[in-house]
Amino acid sequence: MRWLRFAVLALVATILQTSLVGIISFRDIRPDLLVILLVFFAVSIDPRDAIVASFAIGFAADLSNPVRDLMGPQIISFGVFGTLLSDVHSVISIQRITHQAVTIFVIGALTALLSHLLTFFRAEPAAAHFAAQLLWQPLYSAILGPILFFPIAWWMRIDRKGRKRRRPGRR
Amino acid sequence: MLFTWCLLGGLICLFAPPSLTSKLQLAYTYAFSWPLQAGRSVSLTAGTLSALRDTNSAGGEAATTEQQRLKNQIANLEAQLQEGRQEIERLGQIRAESQLSRMTFLLADVSLTSRTQDILFINRGKKDGVAAGQYVLGDMSIIGVIASVWPKQATVKLINGEGSKMPVTIGESDLARVMEGKIGNVAKIPNISTSYPVSIGTKVYARKVPGLLDAPIIAGRVTQCRTDPENPSQLDITVEPACDITGLTSVAVIVSVPKPSKP
Numbered sequence: 001m002r003w004l005r006f007a008v009l010a011l012v013a014t015i016l017q018t019s020l021v022g023i024i025s026f027r028d029i030r031p032d033l034l035v036i037l038l039v040f041f042a043v044s045i046d047p048r049d050a051i052v053a054s055f056a057i058g059f060a061a062d063l064s065n066p067v068r069d070l071m072g073p074q075i076i077s078f079g080v081f082g083t084l085l086s087d088v089h090s091v092i093s094i095q096r097i098t099h100q101a102v103t104i105f106v107i108g109a110l111t112a113l114l115s116h117l118l119t120f121f122r123a124e125p126a127a128a129h130f131a132a133q134l135l136w137q138p139l140y141s142a143i144l145g146p147i148l149f150f151p152i153a154w155w156m157r158i159d160r161k162g163r164k165r166r167r168p169g170r171r
Numbered sequence: 172m173l174f175t176w177c178l179l180g181g182l183i184c185l186f187a188p189p190s191l192t193s194k195l196q197l198a199y200t201y202a203f204s205w206p207l208q209a210g211r212s213v214s215l216t217a218g219t220l221s222a223l224r225d226t227n228s229a230g231g232e233a234a235t236t237e238q239q240r241l242k243n244q245i246a247n248l249e250a251q252l253q254e255g256r257q258e259i260e261r262l263g264q265i266r267a268e269s270q271l272s273r274m275t276f277l278l279a280d281v282s283l284t285s286r287t288q289d290i291l292f293i294n295r296g297k298k299d300g301v302a303a304g305q306y307v308l309g310d311m312s313i314i315g316v317i318a319s320v321w322p323k324q325a326t327v328k329l330i331n332g333e334g335s336k337m338p339v340t341i342g343e344s345d346l347a348r349v350m351e352g353k354i355g356n357v358a359k360i361p362n363i364s365t366s367y368p369v370s371i372g373t374k375v376y377a378r379k380v381p382g383l384l385d386a387p388i389i390a391g392r393v394t395q396c397r398t399d400p401e402n403p404s405q406l407d408i409t410v411e412p413a414c415d416i417t418g419l420t421s422v423a424v425i426v427s428v429p430k431p432s433k434p
Contacts, residue, residue, distance in 0.1 A: 015203055018283060019210020048173060055177040062184070063199045065285075071192035072185025079177055118185060 001049040005156055006041075006056075013037055014060040029136040034061045035108040036145040038078055040152050042085040043094045043103070054082020070122050077114035081107050097146040104145040108138025190319065197324040200282040200292045207282050208294075212420055274385055276308065276423040277301065279325075284417065288356055289332025291315070293422060296323040300426045306377065306384050308423040310414035313337075313377040313390040317424065327422065330390055331358040331412055338378040339390060341369060341408075347378055350390070350410060358391060358410040365406055369396050375410050384425060389413045 013033040021030050034057050041053040058078025062071045085107060094103050112133040153159075184192055200207060277300065279293040295301050297320050305317045307327045315335065318328035328335050335352030341360065346367065350360050363369065371394060376387040395409035 015206050015210065019207050020214055022211075022214035051174050051177060055181065058181070063196055064283075070185070070189060071187070071195060072181050072183075075181035075184055076178065079174075079181055083174055122185065122189075 001045055001053075002156060006053060009152065009155055010034075010037065010057060010060050014064045017061075018064040026140065029132055029140055031141045031144045032108055032137050033141075033148075034064070034078070035111060035138065035141050036104060036148055037152070038082050038111070039085065039100070039104045039107050039145065040149055042082045042107075043089045043100075044153070044156075044158050047083075047086045047090065050086035051079070051083050054086070055079040057082070070119060073115035073118035074111070076118055077111040080114065081110050100146045100149065101142040105138045105142035108141050109134050112138065193319065193326070194321065196283075197292065197321050197326075201294070201324055204280075204282050204294055208280055208420070211281070215418055215420060275426050277426045278421055278423055280421050281419055282324075288417065289329050289335075289352070290318065291327040291329065291416075291419075291422070293325050293327060293424070294323070295424060296321050296325050298322050301325045301424055302426075304383060306380075306388075306425045308388070308425065309416060309419045311388075312413035313384075313388050314412060314414065314416055314419070314422065325424075328352075329356075329412070329416060331356045331410075337390065338380065340376050340378050340387060341367075341393075342373045342375075350375065358412070360408040360410060361405070363406045363408060365398055365404060367406070369393060369406060369408060371396055374413075 017030075017033045021033060024031065038054055038057045041057070042050050045053065055075055055078065058075035059071075061074040061078055065074070085103065094100055116133070277295055279295040279299075279301075281291050282294050283292040284290070285292075291307075291314075293307075301317055301320050303317050303320055306313055307315050307317060313330065315327045315329040315332070316337070318326045330337055330350065330352060332352045333354050333356070335350075335358070337350045338347060339350045339360065340347050341363070346363070348360050348362060350358050353359050360375070373393040373396075374389055375391045375393065377384060377390045379385060379387055391410040391412050393408055394411040395407070397407050399405045399407040
């Protein structure tokens with residue numbers, strides 16, 4: 001795993017998510033670049049690295065999309081579902097574009113749901129944006145995600161077709 | 172094991188005091204303030220251009236009618252402006268300065284909006300004279316108060332954000348109440364009797380607060396006014412901010428009590 005390239009990519013995605021992604025928003029619905037990154041790394045790298053990458057992307061998500069000054073809901077939800085997806089991918093291959101899109105949609109919805117529930121521990125989240133985060137944002141990310149996988153794979157120097165995954169070992 | 176440690180780190184962040192964790196968010200907005208502000212400006216410009224393109228493409232007759240209506244509106248506004256100028260001249264003879272012009276404002280750029288759109292991060296802090304509780308203006312209307320302050324950063328709790336409370340007066344009257352932010356970024360004014368004449372469009376002003384706000388300034392407009400279903404003797408009043416907060420790139424913090432007027 002090329003961690004320096006990962007750090008640059010995560011940082012650029014975080015800044016874009018906070019600022020420029022509004023350009024491609026449709027009716028105030030924006031794709032979640034960090035969920036796309038999460039799915040990419042969960043299905044593309046070693047499971048042990050995928051755990052670290054998932055929690056790191058969750059940390060970036062909490063930095064860029066703060067919910068009432070809180071940190072943690074997205075670290076946990078991204079970390080849990082990124083790790084879970086990495087484990088599932090050891091058994092079921094997610095290579096087709098349609099499968100990738102469905103995976104992004106499901107993971108996007110699940111991470112939004114879990115972070116919403118976790119936010120309840122500390123503060124009441126705004127219900128107004130919940131439907132958008134649970135349904136429309138993951139849907140938009142699912143449409144955009146598989147296209148973005150190609151430049152991300154090129155930047156990370158990951159040959160997605162020729163890659164051989166290692167079975168998950170000891171954690 | 173690695174997963175457990177990472178999860179533990181996440182839980183520590185979740186249950187740590189927000190005053191500590193928000194420092195990380197402020198550090199992020201401070202470190203990347205330039206790309207964030209540039210991106211936000213580009214994004215807002217693109218949104219404006221897109222809206223203009225939509226208006227142009229609506230085409231034909233509808234566009235011509237709309238243009239005419241806008242021209243009429245501009246003409247009406249010009250007439251009103253002229254009348255206003257004359258009135259200001261007359262008032263100027265009575266009083267040297269308006270209350271608003273005597274206050275000290277500090278301009279600040281908006282570096283980030285929270286996902287729940289109830290908090291703004293601005294690039295001014297303690298070192299610039301910003302303190303908790305100070306009022307914040309956006310497009311010449313009150314949009315919120317300073318919630319937390321760090322040396323070079325601060326957060327603004329918006330008037331419609333959940334938990335926000337602001338003393339206000341309704342319309343031109345002296346009826347003083349506290350406007351409260353509710354879940355879903357909605358501002359409500361409770362405890363108003365149905366006998367009180369409030370209608371949609373009534374202006375809501377932030378009330379004078381000694382040391383913080385020396386003159387009432389518009390904060391919002393009533394967008395919904397109906398009988399409270401839970402208490403039929405009272406009104407359920409919903410208020411919308413007087414400006415589009417999501418489109419703001421800069422705000423002004425009222426940093427001090429009014430300057431003494433010239434003799």
